[in-house]
Amino acid sequence: MVARHIDIHFPGVGVVTSLRFSEKVLVEKASLTEYLEFAKHLAVQAGDTALNYFRVQEDEIGLTNKSLNAFDPVTKADKEIETKLRNLISEHYPKHGIFGEEEGYFEGNGLTWVIDPIDGTRAYMSGLLHWGVLVALFDGTRPILGVMYQPYTSELFFGDGNCSYISVRGEKPKLLKSSSIRRFSDTVFATDTLEVLSGHERSVAERSRLIRLGGDCYVFSMLAMGLIHVVFEKGLKPYDIQALIPVIEGAGGVVTTLDGGNPSLGGSIVATANPELHEDVLRRLT
Template sequence: MSQSLPDIAFFHQLAEAASKQTLPRYRSSLNLHIDTKPKEGFNFDPVTDADREAERVMRSLINETYPEHAIMGEEFGITGKGPIQWVLDPVDGTRPFLCGLPVWGTLIGLLHNKRAVMGMMSQPFTNETFWADGKCAWTNGPQGKRQLQTRQNVTLSQAILHTTSAELASSYPHVNFKGLSEQTLMTRFGGECYAMAMLAAGQIDLCFEFSLQPYDIVALIPIIEQAGGVVTTLSGQRAESGGTVLASANQALHEQALQVLNH
C-alpha cells in the first residue's frame, strides 16, 4: 500500500464530516453530554459528545481510505504505526465551545517521520478553513480564498501577543511571560487555536502557550511555518511533541521573544 501523502482535498472531507457532528451540538443542548477529565492546573477540563463523535467519524474515514496510516487523537489515543500519522483534535477549545464563543476549531494534522508537514484548522460556525498543503498556507471563508502570510517586519515593541490561559503563569515561574507582555504592543487572551490561525493570517504576531499536547499543535505548525512563521518549544526545539510552545510571525521576532521568556 502507498505511503504517499494524501491530497489536501481529503483534509476538507474530514473537516466536513467533523462539522456534521459539532455544529448541531454548538449553542444547543441537543445530544450534548458534558464530562470532565483530569488535567493538571485545571479543576474542570470538559469533554463532550461533539468531541467524541467528531473524532469517531474522522477516524472511520481515515481507516477506510488510508488503513496503513497511524492515528493519534485526543479522545481515543493512538492506533496503528508507521511513518505517516494523523493527529486529531476534534474540538480544540471545548471551553469556548461550551460558552458559545466561535474560537474553537477542528484540528487535523499530519506527521511524516514525526515532522508536521500538512495541517488544517476548520471553524465551521464562521465557515472558515485554514490549511497548509505542504508548500503554502491558505484560508477560505466569507471573504474568499487567499494565501496566508505572517507579518515579516514587525518589531517586538509593535507585536501583538496572545496566550489562551494566563491563569497557568503561576505554575511556570521560570517563564518570563510578564516581561514579554510588558515589551509588546498589547496582550490578548482566550483565542485558542483561532489565535494561531490569526498569527498565520498576519493579525497576531506572537502566540505563547504554557502547556500543549501534540494534538493541540501539530495541525497548526505547518500552517504557521508555510505562512512564513516559526514554531518551537521554549528551548528552541521542534514542537510536534507539545510542551511550552511559542509561535512567532518571523525568525527575528521569535529569537527576541525566546530571549525574554527565558530571562
C-alpha cells in the same frame, strides 16, 4: 534518531498511548496533495457534526469532565467527531496510524493522522467562536500538512509548510502571509492565561503592544493571517499544535518549543510571525 515520546494520561485509565519521534516517512508531492485534500474533507465532515451540538443546552451536548483535578470538558461532539474521523481514515488509509485526543493512539506504517475533534471545548460549550477542528498528518518527525476548520464561520485554514491558505464559505482560497513586524513593542501577544506564566514571562508579555488571552487554535490561525504576532502556550499536547504548525510555517511564521526545539510533541510552544521576531522572543522569554 533517538526516539522521544510523550505519554498521554486519562483519569482511571493510565497510559493509553505513546507518540514519539521516529524515522521520517518520505511522501511524494502527488500523495501530499491527495492527503491534504482528504484532510480538508475530514475537517468539513467533522464541522457538520460539531454544529449539531453548538449553542445547545448543557444536557443536550453531554458535557462531562475528564479530569479529576481540574476542569477539562468533553462533549458528545468531541467523541462523535473523533469516531467519525477514525472510521473515515481507516476506510481510506487502513495502513496509517491515528492519534486523537479522545481515543488515543493506533500505530500504523509511520504516517499518523493527528486529530483534535474540537480544540477549544471551553469556548465551544460557552457558545463562543474560538474553537475549531484540527487535522494533521505526522511523518515521524514533523506534521507535513495541517488543517484548522471553524465551521460556524466556515473558515478553512490549511497548509503544507510551504504555502498556506484560507477559504471562507467554500470560496477560492487566499494565500496567507504572516506579519513582518520585528519590534516586540509593536506586537500583539497571545497566551491562554497569565496565571500559568512565570513572573519573568509575564513581564515580557507586558512589554508588547497588546495582550490577548484565550483563543486556542484560533489565535494561531490569526497569527498566520498577520493579525497576531506572538503566541505563547504551555502544556500543549501533540494534537493541540500539529495541525497549526504547517499553516503558520507556510505563511512565513515560525513555531518551536520554548528552548527552540521541534514543537511536534507539544509542551511550551512559541509561535511568531517571522524568524527575526522569533529569535528576539525566545531570547526575551528565556
